[in-house]
Amino acid sequence: MPRVAVVGVGISKFGRRKGVSLRELTFEAFKEALEDAQIKKDEIQSVITGCASDEFAMANQPGAQIQEYLGLNPKPHFRVEAACASGSMAVRAGWMTIQSGLADIVLVNGAEKMTEVSTPKATEIMGKFGDSTWEYPFGISFPGYYAMLASNYLATYKESGKTDLAKIAVKNHYYGTLNPKAHMQKIVTEEQALSGFIVAYPLRLHDCSLISDGAASIVMVSEKVAKRFDKPIWITGLGAGSETHAIGRRKSLTSLESACVAADQAYKMAGITPKDVDVAVVHDCFTIAELIAYEDLGFCKRGEAPILIRNKDTYLDGLIPVNVDGGLKAKGHPIGATGVAMTAEIVKQLRGECGERQVKGAKIGLSHNVGGSGQFTAVHIYEA
Amino acid sequence: MAKKEVDDRFKKFGTVSFTAITKTNDFISYLEKGKVMGTKCKECGAIYFPPRSDCSKCFNSNMEWFEVTGTGRLLSFSELKYGPVGFEDDLPYTIALLDYDDYKVFGRISKDISYEDLDVGMELKTEFNTLPNGQLSYVFKSP
Ligand SMILES: [Zn+2]
Numbered sequence: 001m002p003r004v005a006v007v008g009v010g011i012s013k014f015g016r017r018k019g020v021s022l023r024e025l026t027f028e029a030f031k032e033a034l035e036d037a038q039i040k041k042d043e044i045q046s047v048i049t050g051c052a053s054d055e056f057a058m059a060n061q062p063g064a065q066i067q068e069y070l071g072l073n074p075k076p077h078f079r080v081e082a083a084c085a086s087g088s089m090a091v092r093a094g095w096m097t098i099q100s101g102l103a104d105i106v107l108v109n110g111a112e113k114m115t116e117v118s119t120p121k122a123t124e125i126m127g128k129f130g131d132s133t134w135e136y137p138f139g140i141s142f143p144g145y146y147a148m149l150a151s152n153y154l155a156t157y158k159e160s161g162k163t164d165l166a167k168i169a170v171k172n173h174y175y176g177t178l179n180p181k182a183h184m185q186k187i188v189t190e191e192q193a194l195s196g197f198i199v200a201y202p203l204r205l206h207d208c209s210l211i212s213d214g215a216a217s218i219v220m221v222s223e224k225v226a227k228r229f230d231k232p233i234w235i236t237g238l239g240a241g242s243e244t245h246a247i248g249r250r251k252s253l254t255s256l257e258s259a260c261v262a263a264d265q266a267y268k269m270a271g272i273t274p275k276d277v278d279v280a281v282v283h284d285c286f287t288i289a290e291l292i293a294y295e296d297l298g299f300c301k302r303g304e305a306p307i308l309i310r311n312k313d314t315y316l317d318g319l320i321p322v323n324v325d326g327g328l329k330a331k332g333h334p335i336g337a338t339g340v341a342m343t344a345e346i347v348k349q350l351r352g353e354c355g356e357r358q359v360k361g362a363k364i365g366l367s368h369n370v371g372g373s374g375q376f377t378a379v380h381i382y383e384a
Numbered sequence: 385m386a387k388k389e390v391d392d393r394f395k396k397f398g399t400v401s402f403t404a405i406t407k408t409n410d411f412i413s414y415l416e417k418g419k420v421m422g423t424k425c426k427e428c429g430a431i432y433f434p435p436r437s438d439c440s441k442c443f444n445s446n447m448e449w450f451e452v453t454g455t456g457r458l459l460s461f462s463e464l465k466y467g468p469v470g471f472e473d474d475l476p477y478t479i480a481l482l483d484y485d486d487y488k489v490f491g492r493i494s495k496d497i498s499y500e501d502l503d504v505g506m507e508l509k510t511e512f513n514t515l516p517n518g519q520l521s522y523v524f525k526s527p
Contacts, residue, residue: 124468133406134434137398137521138492139464139471144479147462155460155504201463201478201499246434248481248488253460 004098005232006382008037008219009344014332015183017213022057022113023069025215029337030070030109033217037229041070044219045103047077050090050110052335052371055125056117066109076103083129084285085371086110087216087339088378092238094220104222110340111215122211129372131246143208145247145373146286147200152253153288154202157303160291162202164306166193168287169206171315172323176330178357183212183332207287212332216340218347233347233365237270237381239263243374256374259296263368263379267298270364270381274298277320277381278362279349281342283370284327293368294322297379316359324357342367343380350384396520400470407437414449415520418512422487423447433487455507455527456482456489463499473516480524482508494525 010032012025026049034041047070049063059065063079082089087110094108114122126142154160173188188206196205226232241258244250251257267273274297282297284290291305299320300308308314314322325331325345328338346365348354365382392404393412411434414421422433428442433452438445461480471477478493480502489510493502508524515521 119466120469120472123466124470127468128402133394133401133403135490136468137401137519138479138490139399139467139474139477140479141464141467143466144462144464147464148460148479148481151462151504152460198463198465200465201461203462246490248433248490253481 001099002223003234003236004095005221005223005226005229005234006218006343006347007221007226007229007232008033008039009347010034010036010217011181011341011344012215013181014212014214014334016115017113020213022062022111023065025113025213026066026109026111026217027069029215029217030107033107033219037219039105039219041072043105044072044075044107045105046097047072047075047107047109048080048090048093048097049077050080050086050108050336050340052081052083052086052112053125056112056114056335058116066111072107082376083371084283084333084335085339085369085376085378086336088342088367088369088380089240089339089376091218091220091339091343091380092240092378095235095238098220098222104225106220107217108220108340109215109217110337112334112336113213114211114334115213134246141200143200143203143286146288147203148247149253149292149373150202150286150288153292156254157306160303160306162194163190164291164309165202165207165287166190167309168284168290169193169329171309172284172327172329173206175324175357176326178355179326179331182326182330183210184330203286203288209285209328209333212334214332214334214337214341216337216344218340218343231351233350234383235380236383237266237272239265239269239379241377243377245375247373254302255292255296256370256377258374258377259293259368259370259379262377263297266379266381270383272364272381276364277366278364279324279346279359280320280322280366280368281325281327281345282322282368284323284329285333285370287329289370290323290327297366297368316357321359324359339367339369339378342369346382350382398519398521399474399515399517400468401519408435410449411435412520415512415522420452420510420512420522421449422452424450431486433489452484452489452510454484455509456484458502458504458506458508459483459488460504461493461499461502478502482510482524492523494523497526
């Protein structure tokens with residue numbers, strides 16, 4: 001099978017972007033991606049936009065706003081929705097569009113503007129990503145879902161503790177300070193992380209990712225066209241999985257089955273094992289999610305994720321650097337943008353363009369993007 | 385002219401419900417009688433909580449109701465300090481998941497149990513309750 005390459009990436013500044021609309025945010029990312037790829041707008045043949053929520057956009061078909069604002073009509077365009085994995089599923093759809101032969105040059109955007117609604121309204125919108133019939137009427141919040149995973153994880157693996165969650169926050173906040181596009185550039189100490197106010201027991205303030213505005217764009221091309229470009233980064237493995245909507249129907253609360261099957265498919269397709277991965281970005285919407293990701297991705301055995309973070313194995317100089325861009329935790333989590341921004345980060349890592357947060361000599365990268373509390377997971381593998 | 389009656393019983397479920405209509409609306413009528421019910425497929429025996437009107441294992445829709453009785457093991461819980469719009473008066477509250485072996489029940493812990501007294505693995509029972517706003521629900525209590 002011919003391969004698909006990413007040849008241009010752009011990310012808007014993530015944060016509370018007051019005074020900038022959804023379409024204007026995407027324009028920032030799009031312009032940067034075009035310049036990075038050194039192609040003209042008119043060369044794009046097809047467009048896909050990941051955007052998770054009409055309620056955050058306060059509009060239906062927010063993708064259409066974006067497509068017009070980027071000046072891309074009448075090129076084919078559709079939107080992909082897979083909750084917090086919308087971005088990675090859009091990348092997957094971009095790969096499919098190219099592999100099907102429908103287009104050779106595809107633009108994939110991810111965008112979300114989350115800070116225009118009140119915090120209780122944002123809690124409502126996020127809560128409704130869960131089962132709105134059987135779980136929402138009890139007042140579940142999005143942190144509530146991951147708090148349930150955390151309570152079960154901490155009870156299942158007696159050696160693990162809240163300090164392990166705090167250590168994830170400390171790492172990702174530290175790396176956020178090295179990423180100029182990150183929402184928050186502030187170091188958090190373990191003491192601060194352990195004494196922050198409780199959002200959803202046992203998760204505290206610093207266990208939760210940020211509600212952010214942001215956009216990311218990438219240019220994907222067929223192998224045939226990729227020859228034109230200096231530093232194509234190849235997508236060599238893709239995997240995806242799904243999980244029950246209701247948390248009560250899960251087989252496990254210490255793992256996401258969707259992530260396990262996605263990782264398995266992606267490793268097989270790329271012909272690699274977890275040990276071959278040089279740099280990874282994983283879906284740390286909450287600190288517990290990063291611990292679980294280490295295990296679901298096979299970076300360690302079940303129950304051993306706390307050891308990985310205690311040993312600093314996922315730091316820049318460690319065995320497998322994870323989220324050295326700050327993760328969702330510090331970089332921010334504008335839902336639909338997240339997956340596309342993950343791809344952009346890995347592309348930059350494999351090109352060696354990440355400056356202070358560069359993983360030296362990284363050749364193989366991985367992104368792990370989870371929608372909802374696991375309902376959609378995409379794992380992609382990239383090679384230089 | 386009389387309006388055609390809509391069976392929207394389900395809007396009575398929980399503090400705030402975004403669902404009004406489902407084929408499992410009888411769940412609400414059972415709640416009104418104080419019973420928390422799931423469904424069982426008469427064809428293949430699959431057990432469902434929350435109740436379903438169609439079996440995803442054998443694709444039959446021949447279901448019967450069963451009552452959630454006895455105790456379940458506390459699988460996980462979280463005390464929420466922040467809630468969505470409409471839940472402000474309830475805060476803080478503790479959500480939880482009970483494991484009844486054949487099925488699991490998601491819901492809330494009774495206000496008279498502090499989350500600090502909860503331990504994963506402890507036995508709790510599921511009981512019907514009426515909420516302060518008149519809505520119908522169920523709650524987890526000490527057996
Ligand atoms: Zn059946």
